[in-house]
Amino acid sequence: MRAKFLIPLGIFMVLVGFLAAGLRLKPSEVPSPLVGKPAPAFTLPTLSDPNKSFSPADFRGRVWLLNVWASWCVACKEEHPVLMDLARQNKVTIVGLDYKDQRDAALTFLQRGGDPYRFSVVDESGRVGIDYGVYGVPETFLIDREGVIRYKHIGPVTPKVLEEKILPLVAALGQQ
């Protein structure tokens, strides 16, 4: 007789457990299903010279970062100094994906803050962004020697993220 009256309490405790766990989650962050899959192919013109183009296949054999940015993006300004720093350390190549932007505005942005990118490619329509599951700017992808996406970071890259997630992974991938 007693036991069945404890069922509501039991269910309740399980519920509270989940709710407590829920407080530490980020409900609107969309994890990428592309991690562990080959980076989607594309051919886009570069920012500095529209006659030159780039595809991810060109970088087979090296570990590199693809950073999605735009001149109109406020958080990108936040992230920019961190990227500049990373570029100076020269540990990994950074390629920019200029997302839904105007060429002139983009060039001005890089003039003002400096250019941490080996080069940037221009995705004016955002079509390549869709293939990469981009939903907000900035986003950063870590791609390995085989052209497989190994890590995606949503939001501005911080020194902490670099230290804890990205650089160790770069080093590990570099060894192979």
Add this chain to the structure above:
Amino acid sequence: MRQVCLLLIGVALASVGFAQTGAREALPLAQDPIVEKRLNEIAEEMRCLVCQNESLAGSRSELALDLRREIRTLIREGKSNQQIRDFMVARYGDFVLYRPPVKSTTLFLWIGPFVLMAGGFLALIVALQRRKRNRLTTVLSTADMKRAETLLKGEK
């Protein structure tokens, strides 16, 4: 006679003119209503990823506009609804679907309510039958039976 004819023609033209002041019928906003209809069917069951819980069909955000444009292209290319859904899930994950896919992790979600309903119904029937049985099989102890008999005899 000629004046009557002219008058009749004039009246005829005038009435045609009046009929034309019924307004011009508006054209649908969409280029292709059939494509648009399918787009709405699909997009209504998808999430706008940058909104606070809105469907892809209703959202006015930039990303939603881009994604709707993309889906229209896919529809025109002849892709089926399922193929379009797969396209979106491949890029954004299951999160983009408002109708959760039926997989091992969502089995509890889809089956749960019906299992609960059946279970609740059964539990109720069992509880009611137990009640009935308890009532029927409540037996008096022999001492109580004797007491009852004495009392009943005493009443006569």
Add this chain to the structure above:
Amino acid sequence: MIAEIGHFALILALCASFIQGVIPLIGAQRGRSDWIALARPTCQTSFVLVGISFAALTWCFYVNDFSVAYVAGHSNTQLPIMYRLSAVWGGHEGSLLLWVFMLVSWAFSVAQLSKTLDSAMVARVLAVLGLITFGLLLFVLFTSNPFNRLFPVPAEGRDLNPLLQDPGLIFHPPMLYMGYVGLSVAFAFAIAALIAGQLDAAWARWSRPWTTVAWAFLTFGIALGSWWAYYELGWGGWWFWDPVENASFVPWLIATALIHSLAMTEKRGSFKSWTVLLAIAGFSMSLLGTFLVRSGVLTSVHAFATDPTRGIFILLLFSIVVGTSLTLFAWRASQVKSIGHFEIVSRESFILMGNVFLVVAAGSVLLGTLYPLLIDALSLGKISVGPPYFNAVFVPLMTPVALLMAFTPLMRWKQDRLPEAVLRIKWAGVTAGLAAVIMPLLMGQWTPLVALGCFLAVWVGGSVVIQVAGRLRSGFPPISYWGMQFAHFGIAVFMIGVTMVGGFQEEKDVRMDIGDSVTVGGHQLVFKNLASVRGPNYMAARGTFEMRREGRVLRELYPEKRNYFSSSMPMTEAGIDIGLTRDIYVSLGEPLEGSAWAVRVYYKPFVDWIWGGCVLMGLGGFFAIADRRYRTAKVKRHSLVLGSKAAA
């Protein structure tokens, strides 16, 4: 200065509610009448103090005191006066203060209207309410103080979210909270009864009117929210199964089960433990809803901007309140014996069956709402659960409830025979069957889902007609009889609305220039004119649309596209022609090239029956408590006096 008074009043209320929560409770256990007697006065004091605090905050809004951070964040000088006042509950801190004010108001009402109830019982009930008030005031004072000052004082406030600048949004939160928070009374009665070990018909009789009123307010509150979303958001929808909407719907479902269960316990002495559990569950769901909306745990348009500390605090409060109650339940409920014998085929068991289905429905909505969180917490991925899921699951779950709703009132208590019961309802069955075939065809197209909706609606409505016809033979029944009939009939009306709108609405998205027309639902809408209009705190483009039917001009509609000075998001105000059998809805989209605009028009058949049905339901609730028995204060005292005189 006023803000400080408001703040200080809250601190005093904290003390008062603490005393209210602790002393009378111990007093009732120990039999100390002086401690018991503290219940009412402390309760009245808490009410007055929180009232002062609420009034103080309202005053700050009225005079545009931007040195108070909350006022600066939700109001400005150009805001029309009525929105300046309703902005009090436009944000987290203020709406929470409203929550607490509702709680102390309910407690105050219980204190004032319980003169004939045993004083120890009253003490316990008020004490439980006092403890809850104490917990919430701690939350307000430590994490969500509406009276925090802001330096330097801004010259102008930020403005109330334009979406909230609407009459519907003036009444929706207060009504909703009246309902939500009102369930605390049933909860308090249940806990008091468990503590006292006294679960009798009297407890059920006392709880019933309070629960019914809370349920009625909750019904009105949810309906208002739905209607507001329909006419304000411009997409013509009325329910999105958004987590916050669900957070109010789950308590409603539980409360519906509760009012039926309380009726059983009062009339037949049965289901006592189940009713107590429902009473605990109802208010628990209210608290859970409060947590979900303010903790940031779920994504919703409705959710208040908040931080994790608040989430932890509410979760703690929730755990303590509900955890203690359920422990008490596990301990004491096993000692409760329910009387009342009834067969498997009887009105009692059928009501119980309806209860089970309602609770399962509530559980399913909760499951769907929390599932994304569950999956994410278990690191099993990230999914969304939206309207397609809820619509697919909810309709099959509620169909048995609708079937039972018509059948059960025609059943006999204790014992009945199915074949005979079926015969009693045969006319409703036949009419419903005919309706299922004919009605969809009359509207234009037969589909199984629409047929089901029509069947269930006429089934329930027909049963009401049969019951009323039978009852009228023995004279005109008192108001309270009409309670159940109005409520059930309201559901039938609601179902017609939902079925017809879902099955037969028309939508057209067109490009219109001045002079163009579009036809929808047999009505022609002509775009006559576009004007620029200035409101108190916005600029609007107002379109004039002439609505015609069969050539005759019926009226004009004025949809607007507003740009509020304080916000970058444009707002749509739809132009709606409200009719008994349909709404014609016009909404401006974006301006196109030249003078053309993107316009969206809807034909919404029977859509107002959705909210009309809800109004009938709520009215039914109010009729039900007009029962003569609840006006017993005078009668009882009179008979007590007579009785004592006779004994002497």
